Amino acid sequence: MLLVCKAHIKQGLQYLNTPHIVPIKEENFKGCCVFCQQIAEYKLFYSIPIPKSHRLKVQEMIQRIVSCSH
């Protein structure tokens, strides 16, 4: 599963095949968007959980892209 804010749904979708999107309704939800560290508003996920190792790989990829464009 990836957590994203409103601004980063599209980017998040690029990292999943046939993803599901669910708006986060929990009022006290504290998860951060994987792209920008804002409070996440959506969960993107497969029907099977993404292993933490894949999540870390995606975060690494994102950080590399971010550091290249600055």
Ligand SMILES: [Zn+2]
């Ligand atoms: Zn974001």
